[in-house]
Amino acid sequence: xxxxxxxxxxxxxxxxxxxxxxxxxxxxxxxxxxxxxxxxxxxxxxxxxxxxxxxxxxxxxxxxxxxxxxxxxxxxxxxxxxxxxxxxxxxxxxxxxxxxxxxxxxxxxxxxxxxxxxxxxxxxxxxxxxxxxxxxxxxxxxxxxxxxxxxxxxxxxxxxxxxxxxxxxxxxxxxxxxxxxxxxxxxxxxxxxxxxxxxxxxxxxxxxxxxxxxxxxxxxxxxxxxxxxxxxxxxxxxxxxxxxxxxxxxxxxxxxxx
Numbered sequence: 001x002x003x004x005x006x007x008x009x010x011x012x013x014x015x016x017x018x019x020x021x022x023x024x025x026x027x028x029x030x031x032x033x034x035x036x037x038x039x040x041x042x043x044x045x046x047x048x049x050x051x052x053x054x055x056x057x058x059x060x061x062x063x064x065x066x067x068x069x070x071x072x073x074x075x076x077x078x079x080x081x082x083x084x085x086x087x088x089x090x091x092x093x094x095x096x097x098x099x100x101x102x103x104x105x106x107x108x109x110x111x112x113x114x115x116x117x118x119x120x121x122x123x124x125x126x127x128x129x130x131x132x133x134x135x136x137x138x139x140x141x142x143x144x145x146x147x148x149x150x151x152x153x154x155x156x157x158x159x160x161x162x163x164x165x166x167x168x169x170x171x172x173x174x175x176x177x178x179x180x181x182x183x184x185x186x187x188x189x190x191x192x193x194x195x196x197x198x199x200x201x202x203x204x205x206x207x208x209x210x211x212x213x214x215x216x217x218x219x220x221x222x223x224x225x226x227x228x229x230x231x232x233x234x235x236x237x238x239x240x241x242x243x244x245x246x247x248x249x250x251x252x253x254x255x256x257x258x
Contacts (some may be wrong), residue, residue, distance in 0.1 A: 010200030044070025117151025143246030
């Protein structure tokens with residue numbers, strides 16, 4: 001089995017790169033998962049954008065700390081099972097933190113988990129305990145499980161990789177928008193990368209126009225951030241799983257220039 005994970009899609013440039021890439025390469029993958037929390041102008045999601053991503057071939061959409069930034073999401077997150085938010089929100093929060101999606105032929109299922117880190121982030125519940133509680137239910141359905149760990153601290157992400165090793169197929173890090181060079185298969189068979197990077201404009205400060213960010217750093221005055229436009233890349237990871245065990249055979253970082 002081959003899975004494509006697409007890193008944080010930022011604004012219209014990221015959406016365009018995702019659509020173009022999938023038009024040419026969708027058939028190479030059994031499942032395509034994308035983090036979409038920055039897809040609407042850099043913050044949040046709209047129904048139209050979710051519909052566009054699903055229509056382009058994305059199987060499941062993960063999010064993170066910006067999931068609620070566009071209030072329109074409250075109108076459709078409950079009725080869109082392919083769209084998930086961090087599972088370690090309090091239980092009464094709308095939406096779901098886990099989804100199970102089927103391949104086009106209906107013969108294979110992939111469990112997708114979204115968790116958020118606690119270090120330098122919002123006050124989420126413990127993601128390590130959350131994973132322990134979630135896994136038995138998913139493993140009863142499928143051995144193929146991908147975890148998007150949306151976290152700031154490298155140490156917390158690496159710790160999650162070791163905590164999940166041998167229990168999920170892959171742990172992919174998101175949130176920092178900067179691709180890391182540590183993709184590997186851990187000893188018990190879990191593919192891991194600290195951050196897959198963003199899908200969006202790299203002549204920027206993590207997707208935002210550099211002049212606006214520099215103004216804030218230099219003056220400490222608030223400024224409205226706008227998505228940059230230049231040097232657009234699709235970044236992510238290709239993950240190959242053993243069909244019999246669900247464990248990873250390989251993980252390869254992906255960067256495609258537009």
